[in-house]
Amino acid sequence: MPERETSAPPRRAPPEPLRSKFAGSLLGGMLGDIVGAVVEGESPRYIRKTFRSVGDILTTKHVEELFGGEWLVGRFTDDTQMSLCVAEWLLEEATPEPRNLLARFSEAYRPGRRYGPGVARILEAFPLHADEWRALATMMFPGGSYGNGSAMRVGPIGCYYYEDVDSLIEAARLSSLTTHSHPLGVQGATLQAAAVAAAVRATPPLSAERFVASLDEVLSRLQRTGQDVSAYRRAVRTISRGLAAGLEPSALAQSVGTGVTALEAVPMAICCFLAHPESFERVIEEAVFLGGDTDTIAAMAGAIAGAFLGSSAIPPRWLERVQEEHYTPERVERLAEALLEKALRKV
Template identity: 30%
Template sequence: MIADRRARAAASLRGLAVGDAIGSCFFVPDNVPALRERRLPPDPWYWTDDAEMACSVFAVIDRHDRIDQDALAASFAKHHDFDRGYGPGVNRMLRLIRQEGGDWRQLAAESWDGRGSWGNGAAMRVAPLGAWFADDVERTVAEAKLSAEVTHTHPEGVAGAIAVAAAAALAASVPSVHEAEFLRLVADVAPPGLVRDGIENAIRLIHLDDPRSAAASLGNGREISAPDTVPFCLWVASKHLDDYVAAFWDTAIVGGDIDTNCAIVGGIVTTRLGVEDIPTEWQTRCEPLPTWAGIGS
């Protein structure tokens, strides 16, 4: 297990980006047979908005040792690349911040007719935060909430981020734990609601071996919501905390929001063992992370 928090967070970011990049390839119809056979898709492997936003989370924490919401919103807007697959709501929000000086607080609060987004976007980018604050789960929860609120103000969107960050923190800090106990520890810090209910259901399904059976009940991210995404991702991560490759394939094989699911699971698992658990070939073939993230290629 990795002792240094910056090294943990950097490893989590790399694991997130590799999962994101390979997972995104399986949206290409020609690559579906490879997915069914658990074979790697052909190059190129480009990461998406999942990794791009996670780079901002890492960079802001690395600079401030906390989530500075204004700095995070500014980084999201500055590095926003429309072609990375952002959702329409976030595309609009970041464009308004960057081009018109929009107030992120107002824009986030007004989204979805004032209900705020409960999408999986805050959860997909947060694992490096959990890795950074792994020695303090209470701090992890507080900082994850701050990180989510910049784009996701709905309680379920925030809960998804808290659950993933807590899972990453626990993966790094708990030496050995049964799958159900791991999920119980996450559920205990997740706010009440659909995300936590989903994690409770994941605990009841921990005896299953087939990820497709679990996803049939927990969801696979097809709805792009935190409740439909996070419980399944945590179910997979709990079963493969010591095996990045197995975690990746059990996540990808169920379909749905594959790149986001693989980003979440990859970010959690590498918090525990580091990038050494990611095959060298996978790392080499994946698009390098941007230099502005501050961790090198």
């Protein structure tokens, strides 16, 4: 009797469109963060007066930090650092646990990445209070934070669970609870992950109606669990109807906002993508010239646009401006491919 074959089947290369989409999302988020970091907190008027384009922004070498020192253009902020932690969390754990994600965040924490003060305190406290990790988020933010800090990092969740909405919702919730436990913070993270997943599934040309409908379906699922999603539903409808009526994102920003709350930043990131789904460059330019929390809005918009258009849509000249020794664009691309391979194995 012939011996049974026990060797594993040869590993197949991931489908090229998905490979490009996963890489595009991770790289797109990183590039949006890098560009937006240069003008974070500035007004639209100042940005337009100082820079003509994203290329102008990236040719700058340094900018002054608010509290002294210089920011090296080409570095990413906490937005990307935490996103990469999420990607590695999904990749390396059989069953992703939020405590382990918080441990990753804490280990990767470096003050020079522009972490928000509340999140910084959580990450600094974790090694001493690891057993009470569930309480840290509410100890620092009574009632929980509704900032955009958990939404900015969920791009990898949207990629990994692009065909599994229920798992996406749960993973986004668990990842958010580590630092941002207010319902608006959790819902914002879920909506951003859903937008990335919808972009992975979609193919050009984009049907804005179908894209928005997929987001509304996710909000409906949250609503069926007893959550009040009216604020996000209203914001998404404002941008979709405004864009359909010919309004620019800069005009819609007057009502939606460009601040640090998830309720402002997530809808505006989606708005920038929907305004220019055919061009990664225009999505990022739109996001950074809005002013406000530009690094986070551009990072989220870039993660969505990259997931839709793929990595080939990202200008190589922009990638050349990345000033990171550890997480180079090539390493991030390999991380995206490994994440895709694991995602395909679980199907």
